[in-house]
Amino acid sequence: MRVAGIRPRRVLLGLALLVVPLLLVACTDPQSTVQPHSDNTRYVQTVYQFVTILAAIVFVAILGATLWLTLAFRERPGRVARQIHGNARLEIVWTLIPVLIVAAIAVPTMNAIAKTSEAPPADAIKVIATGHQWWFEFQYPDLKITTANELHVPAGRAVEVEIHSDDVIHSFWIPQLAGKVDMVPGHNNFMVFTPDADASREEPYLGQCAEYCGTSHANMRFRVYVDQPAKFDEWSKRVAGDRIAPTDELAKKGEQVFLSSACVGCHTVQGTIAAGKVGPNLSHVGSRGTIAAGLLPNTPENLVRWISNPKAVKPGVVKMPAFEGQLTTEQLQAIAAYLQSLK
Numbered sequence: 558m559r560v561a562g563i564r565p566r567r568v569l570l571g572l573a574l575l576v577v578p579l580l581l582v583a584c585t586d587p588q589s590t591v592q593p594h595s596d597n598t599r600y601v602q603t604v605y606q607f608v609t610i611l612a613a614i615v616f617v618a619i620l621g622a623t624l625w626l627t628l629a630f631r632e633r634p635g636r637v638a639r640q641i642h643g644n645a646r647l648e649i650v651w652t653l654i655p656v657l658i659v660a661a662i663a664v665p666t667m668n669a670i671a672k673t674s675e676a677p678p679a680d681a682i683k684v685i686a687t688g689h690q691w692w693f694e695f696q697y698p699d700l701k702i703t704t705a706n707e708l709h710v711p712a713g714r715a716v717e718v719e720i721h722s723d724d725v726i727h728s729f730w731i732p733q734l735a736g737k738v739d740m741v742p743g744h745n746n747f748m749v750f751t752p753d754a755d756a757s758r759e760e761p762y763l764g765q766c767a768e769y770c771g772t773s774h775a776n777m778r779f780r781v782y783v784d785q786p787a788k789f790d791e792w793s794k795r796v797a798g799d800r801i802a803p804t805d806e807l808a809k810k811g812e813q814v815f816l817s818s819a820c821v822g823c824h825t826v827q828g829t830i831a832a833g834k835v836g837p838n839l840s841h842v843g844s845r846g847t848i849a850a851g852l853l854p855n856t857p858e859n860l861v862r863w864i865s866n867p868k869a870v871k872p873g874v875v876k877m878p879a880f881e882g883q884l885t886t887e888q889l890q891a892i893a894a895y896l897q898s899l900k
């Protein structure tokens with residue numbers, strides 16, 4: 558059937574131009590939810606795939622029927638349009654179909670809710686995740702670790718995350734590993750996920766605050782490193798301990814400046830007098846890949862940029878003051894060298 562003005566090839570090309578980029582993004586984006594690497598995200602994926610297939614069938618059926626009816630019954634010379642009112646059988650059928658679809662979706666949904674709410678196994682690693690405007694604090698109470706914005710977990714072992722917030726509502730989400738669970742002030746939420754045994758890699762998984770929480774909501778990111786068990790043990794022992802005292806001259810000077818300035822009121826560096834709890838624990842900040850909650854690569858230049866004027870990097874920051882003008886360029890560079898040395 559050919560209709561003037563409509564070229565089927567162009568319609569197909571248009572659809573391909575729309576669908577192909579979407580599929581490419583879904584398959585390659587590091588925050589794509591359709592590449593699960595844990596039991597938690599695989600349960601979600603099961604529901605997601607099922608709903609997507611059903612939605613695709615409904616989409617094609619409705620669109621196909623609409624197109625066919627429009628073209629087959631269009632006005633033509635010698636044909637008179639006829640209106641029909643009411644058809645009990647048809648109405649029962651199109652009421653029953655959505656009811657059956659919703660009932661079918663409920664089965665995998667209930668299953669996923671039950672599976673993701675199961676109690677954690679006894680050997681699960683405990684993590685307390687706290688949301689702050691705009692960064693994530695991670696504590697491992699059993700391992701005596703406090704860190705920020707970069708979470709390390711061993712492959713193949715369950716992680717139990719206790720989730721709450723220090724100020725407003727945030728949301729904890731690692732698209733390929735776990736989530737989303739709201740971080741609510743004054744209330745504890747829990748989540749359990751087990752990264753796949755083959756999920757370990759050098760490159761981190763990306764996490765993101767998923768609940769609007771103010772000006773820098775979009776700048777509230779974190780990274781999750783899934784390590785081989787031996788590598789995780791090495792990391793956890795190192796970061797639980799005191800800072801490694803600087804040996805380099807510039808870093809030594811940086812420690813003096815750091816410990817004699819306002820930094821100590823807000824930040825902790827284990828093994829020194831700095832024991833503040835307002836900002837991230839910096840005891841091993843030099844071993845983190847990024848600073849400012851995943852915003853900038855951890856380089857001396859970026860550290861100077863951040864300390865000089867945090868608000869210029871992350872709009873809305875109020876707790877961290879700008880040290881531009883309060884410290885000299887040499888002092889800022891020394892602090893950057895010191896922080897970089899804290900591996």
Ligand code: CUA
Pocket residue numbers: 688689691726727728766767768769770771773774775777
């Ligand atoms: Cu925290 Cu959005």
